[in-house]
Amino acid sequence: MEMSGANALVEALRREKTQVVFGLPGGVIMPVYDVFYKMKDLPPELAIRNILVRHEQSAAHMADGYARASGRVGVCMSTSGPGATNLVTGIATAFMDSSPIIAITGQVARPFIGKDAFQETDIIGVVTSVTKYAFQPRKASEIPQMVKAAFRIATTRRPGPVVIDIPKDVQQEMGVVEFTDQPVPRRYGPLPDPEPGTVGRMVDALAKAKTPLIIAGGGVRIAEASRELVALAELLMCPVATSLMGKGCIPEDHPLSIGVMGMHGPSETNRIVSSADVLLIVGSRLSDRTTGNIDKFCPNSQILHVDTDKAEIAKNKTPTISLVSDARKALKALHTGLVKRLAREPKSHWFQKAKNDIDLCDLQKDGPYLSAVHAIRLLRKLLPREAIVTTEVGQNQMWSAVHFQAYGPRQFITSGGLGTMGFGFPAALGAKVACPETPVVDIAGDGSFAMTENAMATSIEEQIPVTVVVLNNRMLGMVAQWHRLFYGRRYCGVELGRSPCFPKLAEAYGAVGVAVQDYKELSEAVKSALANEVTTVIDVPISPEEDATPMLAPGAGLEEAVIA
């Protein structure tokens, strides 16, 4: 059928079941927005919702939050040049955490490409290192198959971002386009089933293990393998530690969950990991933040590594046995193999979990400040089990990782790999769009929130209510903590001061702003925020001296002395 490139794009997106696009228009993406305009009269189930951001970085983070909360592809859109480069931080964030997003950028018209035309940036060149793939259709007729391929690449094997860069005249030109819903046989397809011989050897190692342990990474969440993970852990009676990205893959109040391991993990958790004789690592790339000093990481343990990305095998740590497989299929196969083996010789519980209780009934303030740790634990008590929490980056993130128990795999959303400050708030909005019935809370620091707070305008205008809890120490807290620990308190460039007043800022946007003075007020503020129909910003004064502990010094191994 004959249609314009812009129409072909939107129709192709709709065929991929895209319901929402986060973006901000500009010169060379206007033909696509013109198609959105014409969708206004369509019933909502047929139209694509177009959410206007105030900065393109937020569009990419929203698409990412949407993807992480729902498991579906998040789509963001911008014009060429600065619009496209503003997306890059968000694209890189999604890349590091294997999140499937598609970024559609306008490009200058074909005759201008390479001529340094107004707002021309070679965005494909810019994003090559932080995308799985980047397309540039040169004819309208190429668009449908490229969109189909983009969705396929973004979601196949290890997910990640894909860019589609469309010259303006390709959006405008009429072309004969064909849509097919048939999957085309392509080389870049799903992985084959786990290799039975390797599974057998892993089963054997796990069956013989005295003190087995599972490390679950983000791959478990991506593969929707939480049930299989818990089933295998229960069969082995073994503890499950997670990386930051795997947090919530096993409900953290499960007796076998020992929480998030690594640089800021509880020392008890790291100690249990270090005493395992057989480590089954599923869907984790064993980043330096997870393992501590890799040369000192479990030197005497057998390492069984399962990952969907073969380039992760032996990248950081050489395993005893490796299996390139989807996490869910692998966990299922291991379970099936072990059921037979362990029926005769069941496993027993071998570890002592640290007590994780703090009495929250009668919290008292220490001076003018609340404790971030207590505030986060109180927040957990106040939120329903299914609530989704996002975090910013820094102390707020590490406090949340340790003290906010996550009960489900898509309920703790954080920028782990790239560590992008300003991620949490727009990601919370994206998550809320994906799950409108679920309460969504961004646990923020004052430094991070300031980076993307203008997304409040989107949250108000588009009616996407979330709660932001700003743990406000008027500092770039994690950097200040490093100054205290490793730089002799020589604070440089970390003191943010009293500006802005976040509650007043929230009010300026039309959101609700609350400054709380004690835990009782915090409780009330959170309760009313959950009932509010607009976004609520709760300012929680915390001490600039409160550290995110425990902490391994950089270069230390998991078992070494921690800074407590």
Next chain:
Amino acid sequence: MISPQEEVIIDVLVDHKPGVLCTVSNLFRRRGFNISNVAIGTSEKDRVARMTLTMRGGEKEAVQLVRHLENLVDVIKAEIVDAGKAVVRELALVKIAPKPEDRLQIMSFVDVYRAKIVHLSDDSIIVEASGDSDKIDAFIELSRNFGLKEVARTGITALSREQKSTESEGNDVGW
């Protein structure tokens, strides 16, 4: 077992399309692989190009590079070439401006190296030499004594003598 500093040859088949060389070379740069040679050209199939990479760094790193390469959507397959079971060649064009009295001697050592004189004028000679890299290196060293002017080398290309690895599967593009 390949020693850590030994050169490893990797045979890569890629979709023959714009940008693919950039994507592949970007991978070396980004992940810090030490590539000493890249040769790229067409293959037996229209839409498939063959790249021959030479990297320094030993087997473990080469295996890692192969895995990263195979993750690229445009890469059809990548594998380490067993140099003992492959034909490995490089071609060089060597321009020499000899003194008149040396011309005869040059012709004789060109013969010894089974090279060819492909251009001859009053003041210069261009020799085409092919073979493994050591032979090319030696030829160039020798030419220095006779007025070496310019060298152009293609980089190493290789084909396994075994049947299986020379075939590129299908004409299907990656995506």
